[in-house]
Every structure is written in structure tokens, then in C-alpha cells.
Amino acid sequence: MRIGELSKRSGLSRDTLRFYEKQGLIQSHAGAAATNNYRDYPEDTLIQLEQIADAQAAGMSIADLILFLSQLEAADCEDFDGEAFLQARIDEVADRVKRSERFLDSLRRAKLVLATPPTEP
Amino acid sequence: MRIGELSKRSGLSRDTLRFYEKQGLIQSHAGAAATNNYRDYPEDTLIQLEQIADAQAAGMSIADLILFLSQLEAADCEDFDGEAFLQARIDEVADRVKRSERFLDSLRRAKLVLATPPTEP
DNA sequence: CAAAACCATGGAGTTAAGTCAATGGTTTTG
């Protein structure tokens, strides 16, 4: 599909999609028409974009995401301890989840307080 | 306590602490000595900083945090629907937690794949 | 077929959350 459709279906702007592609997070190939230089994005780019959104929500930077992706396909890299890298991210994200849940609790408590009518003395 | 101690005990840089104070996230008062203009931070600033860290981990911006804090103490604001605001943040954070956990799973799967020796054909 | 809608590229601009450096004053310490 072309970038406009991808943008509409993913909810991300064209600029963001181009930015992601420049960073290497998604890929496209030249379209069928020889008259233009429009790019074509495969259907499953949408799934990848969802995964990227998950990773971002988990606090990963794009740079880390790229490292992570490279781990997924090339498990035979000499000069890089993939397991250690992954374990570090796992610890980070687990901590973030714990903190987020703590914060979620305080949000819920705050809402309760707000919803409770003030006590008459 | 003075800023140096707060920095050491919180793990945040002085600059970050001053930045937070300028934003209104933490407060200090003038110290006892009349000879200088050193500021004094109450003991429970450390707790507040932990809560701030939780909120940041949950993806809240400092601007939102300030709004949230204002909700906690002033529940009688006319021109602002605090409950709606809180509910929106709750939804946001809950979604982020869900995404983070999904991502955490894929990290763990990736690590498993990496740890598993390649199959002999 | 012309206007509207779409596409690519390049580069500048924006925002949030810090971080750094310079200056000058104050305390602590060996």
C-alpha cells in the first residue's frame, strides 16, 4: 500500500512513517508503476507499527528498538552480548511497569477522593 | 537538607532538582543561616521525587504531573473537570501498561530464542 | 483536462527534559 493509506490505517502521520523508515524501523520497496517513484509498504507493516508503539509505550528509544530488532534476526553477532542486552531491557521495562502500576493506583485514589463528597463536620 | 545531600540521596543531579523546583514539582525554603542564600529541602522531598519518578515511568509529562498535583490539593476548581482529567490519565496509563507487558513478553521470547542453541538439521 | 489530492526529498523548526559552563559567593576541612 502507499504511504497515504498506511498513514490513515496506522494513525501515524506520513512524516512519522518516513522518519521511521529513515531510521530503519520499517521498509518499503519501489511500487509497480514505472512512471513514478512512489514507495509500496507491505501489509504487515501495520503489525510492525503496532509493535513499535508497544515498545515506545514501554519506554524504549528508537535506537534501542533497532538494536532489539537486530537481535531478533541475527543471533550470531560476535561483538555484542545479545542476552545481556535483552536482560537489561527486560529489567528496565519490568521496573517501569511496576512504577506505572504504582502511579496508576495513586491516580485511582485521587479520583476517588475527588468523587467523594466532602465530609460535613 | 541542602541540595547536595538531596542529590546524593535521590540519585538526581543538582541541575535536575533545580529544574524540578523551577517547574514547581518540589519546594524548598530559605535555610537557617542568614549569611547565605542556600535553600533547604524537607525530608519528604525524597518521597515526592520517588512519586515523580513513578509518574515519569508511566509516561506522564511534567506539565501533566503539575495538573495532577493541583488536583490532589484543590478539588474545588470551577473551570476544570478534574475527574475527567484523571480518568483520561488512568486510561492512558492503563493502556501503556498493557502495551509494555506485551512488549515485555516479546523481549522474553527473544531472549529465549537467543538462549536456545540452534537446531541441528 | 484542470483542479484537487497524492507522492518524494531535503532541510529547517519544535518541544520536553534535562545538561553544561561561567561567574561569584559560602562552608568545610586538613
Add this chain to the structure above:
DNA sequence: CAAAACCATTGACTTAACTCCATGGTTTTG
């Protein structure tokens, strides 16, 4: 008491992740 360590203030700088703009070409549509 002098050097080292600490403090405040100001303003410039950095980084990540977009976002906007200008230009110029291509498709779609009424």
C-alpha cells in the same frame, strides 16, 4: 587560613522524536 567542596543564578546547549515547509512531480476525480 587556604584549598577544596559546596551553593545560587543565568543562559546557552543537547538529544530524541517528531513536525513543518518548500519545491516539484504524479494520479485521481468531477
